[in-house]
Amino acid sequence: xxxxxxxxxxxxxxxxxxxxxxxxxxxxxxxxxxxxxxxxxxxxxxxxxxxxxxxxxxxxxxxxxxxxxxxxxxxxxxxxxxxxxxxxxxxxxxxxxxxxxxxxxxxxxxxxxxxxxxxxxxxxxxxxxxxxxxxxxxxxxxxxxxxxxxxxxxxxxxxxxxxxxxxxxxxxxxxxxxxxxxxxxxxxxxxxxxxxxxxxxxxxxxxxxxxxxxxxxxxxxxxxxxxxxxxxxxxxxxxxxxxxxxxxxxxxxxxxx
Numbered sequence: 001x002x003x004x005x006x007x008x009x010x011x012x013x014x015x016x017x018x019x020x021x022x023x024x025x026x027x028x029x030x031x032x033x034x035x036x037x038x039x040x041x042x043x044x045x046x047x048x049x050x051x052x053x054x055x056x057x058x059x060x061x062x063x064x065x066x067x068x069x070x071x072x073x074x075x076x077x078x079x080x081x082x083x084x085x086x087x088x089x090x091x092x093x094x095x096x097x098x099x100x101x102x103x104x105x106x107x108x109x110x111x112x113x114x115x116x117x118x119x120x121x122x123x124x125x126x127x128x129x130x131x132x133x134x135x136x137x138x139x140x141x142x143x144x145x146x147x148x149x150x151x152x153x154x155x156x157x158x159x160x161x162x163x164x165x166x167x168x169x170x171x172x173x174x175x176x177x178x179x180x181x182x183x184x185x186x187x188x189x190x191x192x193x194x195x196x197x198x199x200x201x202x203x204x205x206x207x208x209x210x211x212x213x214x215x216x217x218x219x220x221x222x223x224x225x226x227x228x229x230x231x232x233x234x235x236x237x238x239x240x241x242x243x244x245x246x247x248x249x250x251x252x253x254x255x256x257x
Contacts, residue, residue, distance in 0.1 A: 002029040002052065002169060002201065007061035009047060009225075021047055022225045025061070029218075033232070034195055034202045036212035038244060039222035040251065045205045048222070049171050052203070054078045065168070079109070083162035083200075085155070087174040092158025095147030099138060099157070102146050103127040106161035130160060134190065152183035156190060163194055170195065172204040176211070184208070188215060209241045219244075223251055 007025040012018050021044050029035055039045050050056040052063060054075035063071045070078055085092055093102050104119045107127075124142065131139040134156045138149075146154060155175060163170065172191065176184035188211055195202050206212050212219055219236050221229035221244060229247060231239055 001031055001064075001066055002203075003027070003062075003064040004048075004051070005062040005064065007051060007063075008059040009051065009056075010059055013059070020225075022051075022058075022061075025225060027220075027227065029201060029203065031201055032199060033218050034216035035204065035218045035220060036216040037203060037205045037220045037222060038207070038209060038212045040248070042224075043222040044225040045222055046173060049084075049173050049203065049205060052078075052169075053082055053084055053171060080165075081167055082169045082171060083165075083167040084171040084173065085158050085162050085175040087177045089151045089154035089158060089178060092162065093146045093154050096145065098143050098145055099131070099149075100124065100127065100142040102157065102161065103130070103142075103164075106164045109165045130164070131157075134160065150183075152179055152186065155179060155183075155187055159187065159190060159194065163198060163200065168201060170200045170202040172202065172206075174205050174207060177207060191215070209244050212244065213239055213241050221247060 004025060004027040007022045008020075009022040009025075010018060010020050025044075025048075027048070037045050037048070047056065051058055054070075054073065054077075058071070061071070062069055065081060094105070097105075101119060104123070104127075107123060127142065128139040131142075136153050136156060138153060138157065141149075146157065149157070155178075159175070175191070176187050179187060191204075192215055194200070202216070204211075204216065217236060218232040219229065219239060220227050228251075229244070
């Protein structure tokens with residue numbers, strides 16, 4: 001279980017631009033949940049992911065994984081249990097390296113290299129099998145540099161690489177936003193398949209309301225650092241895209257837009 005307790009987060013503290021995003025923010029994500037998170041720009045979605053992963057500090061509060069307080073643990077330590085896929089396909093892969101080299105790096109995440117080679121060619125067939133599951137023909141391009149691949153191919157690789165080592169949590173930060181509709185749908189289907197097969201606890205931030213409704217078993221809508229909608233199980237299944245759009249419109253009116 002992932003838990004955020006009484007999180008306080010300020011941006012630009014002590015300046016005229018000081019802004020409080022989270023003031024006593026709480027969230028519990030049960031093991032096995034697939035949580036879709038929506039909300040307007042500035043609502044706190046990505047900041048919440050960054051706080052979980054340790055990318056940004058907090059002023060007060062606790063972050064716990066299965067009861068273990070990880071609040072003061074470095075990002076690279078948290079990454080041993082957390083896999084993350086970013087909006088930009090270029091972030092999750094190394095473009096100047098081959099597919100084989102990228103797969104080897106992901107396969108060795110958290111391990112010590114010492115003076116040994118970074119590539120374990122004995123694992124080559126294993127990488128082929130993993131890549132073949134994507135259905136993109138990448139298993140026959142192991143020596144091709146990742147920078148020459150399409151955005152969709154790179155994002156599929158980033159998703160696969162983030163889940164190659166044993167992790168407990170998968171963090172998806174608008175991972176389909178930079179893709180065309182057809183490729184985005186392919187990545188979502190692949191995401192759903194991996195999450196179910198590996199039984200990963202997942203948090204997915206998305207601006208695609210249809211994906212938020214169709215995928216996962218819990219839906220959260222954030223606004224000004226708070227959860228204003230939180231539906232799980234049967235309640236979530238009953239939700240439709242129009243329900244979220246209606247709430248967005250209500251917020252827009254409340255904010256004078």
